[in-house]
Amino acid sequence: MLGAGPALADPTDGRRSVGNRRPLPGWVRRLAGPALLFAVWLLVTEAGLVGERTLASPGEVIGAARELASSGELVDNLSVSLVRVAWGLLFGVAIGLVLAVVAGFFRLGEDLVDSSMNFLRTVPVIALLPLIIVWIGIGESAKIFLIAVGVIFPIYMNTFAAIRGVDLKLVEAGRSFGLGRLGLIRRVIVPGAVPGFLVGLRWSLGVAWLLLVFAEQVNAESGIGHLLNSAQAWNRTDIMILCLIIYGILGLLCDGIVRVLERTLLSWRRSFTGT
Structure with missing residues (x-):
C-alpha cells in the first residue's frame, strides 16, 4: 500500500530472536545464592584450607543430621523451637498490629502510643532478658515473651508508617464517591497499608528466629x-553447623511464605521488579 509507513516491530520479536529458551523459575534463581555458598564451603573444606575442628565439611554435617534424625533428637528439638516461634509471632504480630491501628487511625492514639513505642524501641530487647527472668521466670512463658516483644516493634513501625503513608488524594477521592469512615478504612487505607505490614512481617520473622537463639x-x-x-560443649562443629543451616533454611521458608502472601494480597499492584 502506497504511503504506508514502516511496519511496527512486534515487541516480542526481540525476545524470540534470542532463542526459545524459557527463563528459569524464580525459586530456582533464588536458590542460586545458597548453592554458591554451599559450593564455596565444599571447596574450602575439601581443599583443607581450614581444619576439621574449625569448620566441619558438608559430608560430616550430613552425617550429623542422619545421626540426630535417627535418634529423634532433631525432630523433637525442631518442633519445640517452631512452637516457641509460632506463639511469639502470634502474640507479637497481634499486639503490634493493634497498636499500629490505634496510632494510625486516631490522632489521640498517635499522641499516646507512637511516642511510647519510639522510646521503647531504642531499648535493646536482649537487655530485657534479666528483667523478663525476674518478672516471668525461666520457663516457656519467658521465651515466648522475649520473642513477642521483639516482634512487636517491626510490625508496629512499618504498619503505622504505611497507614499514615496512604495518599491523601486517594482518601479524598473515596470521600467524593460517598465512602464513609468504615468504607475508607476498608477500601482505601487497609489496601494501602498491606504492603507496609508485609514488610514488617518479613522483618519480624527474622527477629523471631534471632531472639529464639537467645x-x-x-x-x-x-x-x-x-x-x-x-x-559447643561437646566440641561438635558438625552439629553446630547443622543448627546454623537449619536456621538459614527456616529463614528462607519464612521469606517464601511472605512472598506468597505478597503475590496473593497485592495482585492488584504493579511494581518495579528489577531489570
Whole structure:
C-alpha cells in the first residue's frame, strides 16, 4: 500500500530472536545464592584450607543430621523451637498490629502510643532478658515473651508508617464517591497499608528466629538453640553447623511464605521488579 509507513516491530520479536529458551523459575534463581555458598564451603573444606575442628565439611554435617534424625533428637528439638516461634509471632504480630491501628487511625492514639513505642524501641530487647527472668521466670512463658516483644516493634513501625503513608488524594477521592469512615478504612487505607505490614512481617520473622537463639540459651532443655549449646560443649562443629543451616533454611521458608502472601494480597499492584 502506497504511503504506508514502516511496519511496527512486534515487541516480542526481540525476545524470540534470542532463542526459545524459557527463563528459569524464580525459586530456582533464588536458590542460586545458597548453592554458591554451599559450593564455596565444599571447596574450602575439601581443599583443607581450614581444619576439621574449625569448620566441619558438608559430608560430616550430613552425617550429623542422619545421626540426630535417627535418634529423634532433631525432630523433637525442631518442633519445640517452631512452637516457641509460632506463639511469639502470634502474640507479637497481634499486639503490634493493634497498636499500629490505634496510632494510625486516631490522632489521640498517635499522641499516646507512637511516642511510647519510639522510646521503647531504642531499648535493646536482649537487655530485657534479666528483667523478663525476674518478672516471668525461666520457663516457656519467658521465651515466648522475649520473642513477642521483639516482634512487636517491626510490625508496629512499618504498619503505622504505611497507614499514615496512604495518599491523601486517594482518601479524598473515596470521600467524593460517598465512602464513609468504615468504607475508607476498608477500601482505601487497609489496601494501602498491606504492603507496609508485609514488610514488617518479613522483618519480624527474622527477629523471631534471632531472639529464639537467645531465648533458648536460658535454662532450655530442648530446641535448636539448646542443641547448639550442647554441641559447643561437646566440641561438635558438625552439629553446630547443622543448627546454623537449619536456621538459614527456616529463614528462607519464612521469606517464601511472605512472598506468597505478597503475590496473593497485592495482585492488584504493579511494581518495579528489577531489570
